[in-house]
Amino acid sequence: MKGEALKGHLEMLLLAALRSGPAHGYGIIHDLKSRSEGAFDLQEGTIYPALHRLERSGLVESQWSVENGRRRRVYMVTPKGGRALEEKTAAWQSFSHATTRALGTGA
């Protein structure tokens, strides 16, 4: 799935990737690729503008951490971000079920 197809869903995916715990950008990308079994083929640099937008909206927060002498920006979901993820997930599932039914491909 190319990056264009993920537009509009990227922020939800980023929140989902951070749900399991704080992570830095590189870790988030790998988590997304791993969860999607390589289906998400987005350009890695594009997650940073999205992460910055999420932070400005108060859905994630971040701080520098030092690991082995290297500085990394680590992101984590805020309570507001957790609620937003729940809402987005519910909306997505509703949309997905409806689309599946409309296409007539449901079980």
Added chain:
Amino acid sequence: MTQPRPLDDLNAYLAALNAALAVGVKSRSRILEEAGEHLYEAARSEHADLVAQVERGERPAIGDALWTEAQARAIAAFGSPEKVASGFEKGLLDTLDKRVGLLDAGFETWLQRRPIVAGTVWAAVTSLAWVVLGAAIFAVGRLFEIGYAMNVLMPFVFAAAGYFCLRMVFVFRRSVVASWRGLPLFQLPGWRLVALRDWVGYLFFFGYIMLTDPMSFTGLMSLWMGLAIVVDVGVRLARRAGRAAGWSAYGEDPDENWAKYMTGLWTSAAITLSLIALQTSSLGLTAALGLLLVAVTGTVAFSRRLAWNSSVKRNWGHTYAARAAAS
């Protein structure tokens, strides 16, 4: 056609990303640092994969070619600088910041061509910042007849002259080391001279005020700067003892420290003037304060630019050189 050296690839990408970004200096610094870390991590991972292929006999091992290819793959997966940069939100101040960056780059080129002349101009400009600050405080002090504020101009002029002289020492020493703005980088006797500059300036300028009028604005400010210098020296000593890894508050680059001092100086001035404005609630003062704050904003942005520039040179230049050598 000559292939770029492996070290230069990530740096070249970051330089291109920096050129494409139209965001403020604070965001810019963070974006570049995050992108740099990401790319380096990705390149290391790619490099490990390539080494494994070599070990399995699936490809030949050709010197630095593996690291070059690893970087190229990491960069390809990251996306073009223009595309990444276009995703970040930007405003009017960001555009202004970018213009300052272009001017900065132009000056850098001039400095390479005419190091003594450009270094002298730069020393004069940075020294004049003290005079501008002193004049601004003097003007407000005269307008509202605040005695101690009217007495700061001459000490600021002396400080500027002293600062200029010490800076010129660096300019003339530049022939022996790599330099930026005519200052030696990374190879310090530098740090001893910087410490000397700080302490001499402190003793002559702020020491006098501390002795004569310790509770004035400049007296309190001198206390702040004294504390800053103590922290600076403490961090340097901790670094030498290997106990300050990750500290970025005060670096080895004198311009970075100067930028931090200037930012603190302006902030102190702005806070003090705001308090005066609150007490007098005068229209004229409010207007003067507005003008001053415009100057403050510009200067702070400019000095932050210097701090960022130093930081980028230190982090991307040195860090990647060391990492590439280690990998």
